[in-house]
Amino acid sequence: MAEVRARAPGKIILSGEHAVVHGSTAVAAAIDLFTHVSFRLDPPVPPGNGDGSLGLELKDLGLAFFWSPSRLKEGLGDAVTVPSTPVSCSPERIKLIAALVEEQDIPEAKIWLSSGIAAFIHLYTSIHGYKAGKVVISSDLPLGSGLGSSASFCVALAASFLALSDAITVDKSQGGWLRLCENELQLVNRWAFEGEKIIHGKPSGIDNTVSAFGNMIQFRLGELIHIESSAPLRMLITNTKVGRNTKALVAGVSERASRHPDAMAAVFTAVNSISKELSTIIQSPALDDISVTAREEKIEELMEMNQGLLQCMGVSHASIETVLRVTMKYKLTSKLTGAGGGGCVLTLLPTLLSSAITDKVVAELESSGFQCLKVEVGGEGLQICFS
Numbered sequence: 001m002a003e004v005r006a007r008a009p010g011k012i013i014l015s016g017e018h019a020v021v022h023g024s025t026a027v028a029a030a031i032d033l034f035t036h037v038s039f040r041l042d043p044p045v046p047p048g049n050g051d052g053s054l055g056l057e058l059k060d061l062g063l064a065f066f067w068s069p070s071r072l073k074e075g076l077g078d079a080v081t082v083p084s085t086p087v088s089c090s091p092e093r094i095k096l097i098a099a100l101v102e103e104q105d106i107p108e109a110k111i112w113l114s115s116g117i118a119a120f121i122h123l124y125t126s127i128h129g130y131k132a133g134k135v136v137i138s139s140d141l142p143l144g145s146g147l148g149s150s151a152s153f154c155v156a157l158a159a160s161f162l163a164l165s166d167a168i169t170v171d172k173s174q175g176g177w178l179r180l181c182e183n184e185l186q187l188v189n190r191w192a193f194e195g196e197k198i199i200h201g202k203p204s205g206i207d208n209t210v211s212a213f214g215n216m217i218q219f220r221l222g223e224l225i226h227i228e229s230s231a232p233l234r235m236l237i238t239n240t241k242v243g244r245n246t247k248a249l250v251a252g253v254s255e256r257a258s259r260h261p262d263a264m265a266a267v268f269t270a271v272n273s274i275s276k277e278l279s280t281i282i283q284s285p286a287l288d289d290i291s292v293t294a295r296e297e298k299i300e301e302l303m304e305m306n307q308g309l310l311q312c313m314g315v316s317h318a319s320i321e322t323v324l325r326v327t328m329k330y331k332l333t334s335k336l337t338g339a340g341g342g343g344c345v346l347t348l349l350p351t352l353l354s355s356a357i358t359d360k361v362v363a364e365l366e367s368s369g370f371q372c373l374k375v376e377v378g379g380e381g382l383q384i385c386f387s
């Protein structure tokens with residue numbers, strides 16, 4: 001029986017979210033929180049013994065869904081699988097997939113899962129057709145919070161499906177967590193992007209790209225540049241726990257841009273400059289305490305400017321403003337990360353900041369009902385494991 005595991009990280013966007021959808025540069029980094037997928041292909045069922053099932057288990061949510069291969073074939077028509085060639089989900093196909101999702105009777109309180117399950121069906125059936133199998137998913141990431149859970153979900157799924165197809169040739173005898181080569185990462189990333197389109201509507205591709213490749217990237221119009229920070233960058237991530245939907249927020253920014261084309265074009269241009277400056281500063285050598293502090297102050301100023309422009313785009317939120325106000329009292333700089341509208345906020349933790357101050361900031365934020373997490377920016381990208 002063929003079996004594989006995959007894990008793909010979430011991310012933080014240091015600058016450029018939303019504007020990156022409109023062609024601006026953005027800077028993003030992986031964080032050490034992962035979506036974990038285990039995938040097993042079942043052997044063909046002997047004739048007369050039914051046709052098996054495709055199972056999807058969402059462990060953290062205590063939910064499991066099943067489709068019979070014959071139902072998938074009835075619902076989607078003849079399967080055309082070319083694992084080496086990523087295909088978009090057409091409007092007609094998304095309607096057929098939606099029917100297969102609706103019949104699963106997802107609990108109303110978790111209806112936001114529908115887009116993720118639709119992405120799962122598109123990726124699975126495009127790569128493996130209607131073969132029986134079992135997929136089990138768990139995640140360290142808060143879903144719908146701006147940390148790229150959708151992208152890490154799509155990257156980990158695409159990688160696990162491709163790892164058991166003829167499109168990826170990995171030495172299965174190797175033990176432990178393995179990185180894929182550049183070409184294979186590109187293929188996984190292109191499939192994941194097709195999944196993100198189902199969840200985000202109009203994704204830029206930055207989330208799935210940084211989840212696949214890891215570390216830190218500068219990204220614009222599908223092109224990535226790997227960047228290395230010259231010194232560790234520590235961030236406090238505050239989850240406001242205000243749920244929101246990236247697809248709706250991205251659509252809202254596009255609608256504002258159509259109402260105010262010139263003004264919003266100027267906003268996107270300013271974000272483009274901020275991201276390029278930020279990338280240069282992050283890579284600039286920090287030689288001594290003074291230059292470390294000067295470097296971090298420049299990063300903070302760019303974060304503050306980006307936050308102001310995100311407010312122009314209409315994607316801030318009262319809960320985000322509360323985090324900004326609390327951290328500003330301690331002379332710290334914050335900005336929303338991801339789609340905004342709630343979700344997560346980044347606060348730069350300067351190298352010379354005392355842990356006592358950090359603890360006070362965390363205590364005050366958590367007293368507001370928020371959840372805080374300290375991360376070092378940049379981490380491993382996608383990895384797979386056969387043992």
Ligand SMILES: Nc1ncnc2c1ncn2[C@@H]1O[C@H](COP(=O)(O)OP(=O)(O)O)[C@@H](O)[C@H]1O
Pocket residue numbers: 035058112113114115116117137138139142143144145146147148149150151153199200244245246247338339
């Ligand atoms: N582990 C997961 N299991 C099932 N669906 C997931 C998982 N992670 C993400 N998703 C899907 O992605 C959606 C969240 O994506 P999005 O709104 O872009 O927020 P973010 O990417 O910031 O977490 C969820 O509503 C769900 O449909």
Ligand SMILES: C[C@@](O)(CCOP(=O)(O)O)CC(=O)O
Pocket residue numbers: 016017018019020021145146147148149150200202203204205206207246250337338339340
């Ligand atoms: C708002 C956006 O720039 C990032 C969305 O991030 P998230 O899905 O909220 O983690 C959209 C995109 O780039 O696809």
Ligand SMILES: [Mg+2]
Pocket residue numbers: 148149150151200207246
């Ligand atoms: Mg997302």
